[in-house]
Structure formats: structure tokens, C-alpha cells
Amino acid sequence: MPRITIQPSETNSQHRMPQLQDPPRILFVCLGNICRSPTAEGVFVRLAQEAGLVVVVDSCGTSDWHVGQAPYAPMQAAAKARGYDLSTLKARQIRLQDFDEFDLVLAMDADNLAGVQALRPANARARLQLLLGYAAEAGVEQVPDPYYSRDFDQTIDLVEQAAQGLIRALIARRDSQLMKGGQ
Numbered sequence: 001m002p003r004i005t006i007q008p009s010e011t012n013s014q015h016r017m018p019q020l021q022d023p024p025r026i027l028f029v030c031l032g033n034i035c036r037s038p039t040a041e042g043v044f045v046r047l048a049q050e051a052g053l054v055v056v057v058d059s060c061g062t063s064d065w066h067v068g069q070a071p072y073a074p075m076q077a078a079a080k081a082r083g084y085d086l087s088t089l090k091a092r093q094i095r096l097q098d099f100d101e102f103d104l105v106l107a108m109d110a111d112n113l114a115g116v117q118a119l120r121p122a123n124a125r126a127r128l129q130l131l132l133g134y135a136a137e138a139g140v141e142q143v144p145d146p147y148y149s150r151d152f153d154q155t156i157d158l159v160e161q162a163a164q165g166l167i168r169a170l171i172a173r174r175d176s177q178l179m180k181g182g183q
């Protein structure tokens, strides 16, 4: 289920921000929804909360391989060691209504992005992007799959960088709307 965090710079994101709902609704997507996207969800929820940003966040997989399962144990352990609790999350597969309920669908790699692009209805609300577009400093465009690489800390490093970039972009957008007196 989507989770809400409680409610403050500038952006260096490569992505343009589309029209967003208030609060913005963001969906992270990978293949199995047991490694990368639940980590992105857990990291983003905590960092957004720390930044005082209100967001609705969820994650899902393009496949149905692990539906109902908690995040992969080695991924959970690596995340827990860095202060992120993923234990309450449960894998689900992307569904068509996600493209209307979410503003941003952020894919971990090019395969995930192609998968969601193939499903997105033509007039859907959601914009589809690669997560690492928000982490220009990372030097890579895709989050490698740790289920195969076994480098769970790399997943957390990349996701943290992107989460910080996305938070800067969302705060910059919010502040510019406040300046204009809009919402």
C-alpha cells in the first residue's frame, strides 16, 4: 500500500518535473520488487521524511514472480545495517491503474523502463523515467540488479543518491509554486 510521509533548496536533476498531484505520488519499479524498488521505497520514505517533504510512495515489479513476498533477506539485511527497515513491505506487480494514480514511475533499469512503457495507456497521468536521472553524480544510468551482482550496498548507494536528487527537485518545485502563489 502507498505510504505517506510527513511534510523543505534546488535541483540538479536531469529530469524535467511533470505536473504533480499534491502530495506528489511516486512509484518505484524493478523486476521482482524484492531488491531494488523496495529499497528505493524504504530509502525515499525515510529521506523525504527527514527533509520534511510530503509524498506518497510505493513500489512494484514488472513481473509477478515474487508477489506477496517480503524483500529478499540479504537486501533487507544490508538496508537494515544502513538504517532502513524494509521488513513490512510486500511485493506486488504493476497494474494499469498505477499509471493514473501515480505522477512519476521511476524504473531501476532500461528493461524495467521498457516494460512499463509497453503497459502505459496513451493518455495516462504518469511520466516514466529512469531513477538514476536524479543522480547525475552517480555516473551510471541504471541500478544493477543485486540479485545477480550480490552488491547490495551498491544498490543502497545509488538509490540514496537518486533519492536526494529527487527530493531536491521536489522541494525546488514546491518552493517555486509557493513563490507563484499556486500549489
Ligand code: 4NP
Residues within 6 Å of the ligand: 030, 031, 032, 033, 034, 035, 036, 037, 065, 145, 146, 147
Ligand atoms: P529486483 O531483483 O528486480 O531488484 O527485485 C530481482 C529479484 C528476483 C529475480 C530477479 C531480479 N528473480 O529472477 O527471481
